[in-house]
Amino acid sequence: MSRAPITKTGSERLRAELERLKSVERPRIIAAIAEARAHGDLKENAEYHAARELQSFTEGRIAQLEALLSTAEVIDVARLNPGNRVVFGATVDLEDEDSGTLVTYQIVGDLEADIKQRLIAVSSPIARALIGKSAGDSFEFTAPNGVKHYEIIDVRYE
Structure with a gap:
């Protein structure tokens, strides 16, 4: 498997995005799903479906970032x-x-x-x-x- 080069700054930027998605966005989406679920019938609940779709996109981006960072070769340009x-x-x-x-x-x-x-x-x-x-x-x-x-x-x- 080839390792994709990435600068140290780029790696830090992607790690910060990953951390924000996991610690801020994921809990916010879970709370939105719980609130929408409390409104009743899920078949016609637009808030619920929108929150679930956002959850899907967010989890996909988390998986993508984890995969990218696990195969990246970080190069410190200053060195x-x-x-x-x-x-x-x-x-x-x-x-x-x-x-x-x-x-x-x-x-x-x-x-x-x-x-x-x-x-x-x-x-x-x-x-x-x-x-x-x-x-x-x-x-x-x-x-x-x-x-x-x-x-x-x-x-x-x-």
Whole structure:
């Protein structure tokens, strides 16, 4: 079985979500089911069915997080010392050579990728193009909207 890489920060974020689901959400849902059950006939009790559905989703997410975390290989990015080369966990400042726009991404595991937070999966096309490059290098990759050209401004490990 292969172990999926995840940053220490990503692992802590998933563990916090798991703890919240188990200690806050699960008891709240159980109380909502008990309250809805007290209202009588369960066949036509919308509150009961909604609470049971929420319970199902929550238990599914708990199981998913437990499985993900049990197979994840946690990598402490602060302990890496690859110099100015881009490897897993790197935070990279890039300049779009076509528009001059600056953007910052961190290369993380597939489990924790979130483009809104500028966390890109190590398996993404841009991350694959970045791996092994150094500050000052230019590269291109094929994005969904065409070929993009970037220059690596800075590489750091936080």
